[in-house]
Amino acid sequence: MIKQECKPVMDIKNDESGLHTDIAAHITAGLNNRSLVFVGLMGAGKSCIGRMVAKTLDLPFIDADREIEEAAGCSIADIFRLYGEDAFRDGEERVIARLLEGEQVVLATGGGAFIREQTRKLILEKGVSVWLRADLDVLVHRTAGRPHRPLLNSGNPRQILADLIEARYPVYAGADVTFDCGDASKEDTRDGVLAALANAFDENGKLKS
Secondary structure (H helix, E strand, C coil): CEEECCCCCCCCCCCCCCCCHHHHHHHHHHHCCCEEEEECCCCCCHHHHHHHHHHHHCCCEEEHHHHHHHHHCCCHHHHHHHHCHHHHHHHHHHHHHHHHHCCCCEEECCCCHHHCHHHHHHHHHHEEEEEEECCHHHHHHHHCCCCCCHHHCCCCHHHHHHHHHHHHHHHHCCCCEEEECCCCCHHHHHHHHHHHHHHHECCCCCECC
């Protein structure tokens, strides 16, 4: 897997669209009609950055959580409350499997999706995955005061996030590309992710080992 943490080898060159077209073309060729899947903890920026990357690559953006809510006819918080986390994960797996069988998209997944073994296998087999890795302070700040996060409603949010980091980060490390995102602007984070993706593919469009 590729770890992009500091200065990218392939630099971003801005034009009127915000990204040099050669980099977008290189990423598109590497994806080879596979969907780009963002994974990571809540608050990492998967939906925000995923939407911006999708725009740059001229691909549709889909938020898996929103698709799950539409399929269930209720909010994720209500699914957790009424049916429990296991039922939610079952539905999440079905929705992600359907999306990955469809047209090429940029997909933002919920924090627990990549943790479930079967869902993780689907993502690794049918997509190219990007882990947005953020430290605890960033995640606490970004998730503060947001009641729609059911996993944070059962105790001290900071401790819950710390426990999730310990349990989940070793699994997220199996993603194809890892990008460390701090408190940089959305635009800088997007450009960093795009550079990391461009660097993840060799000259033949294959993922580097």
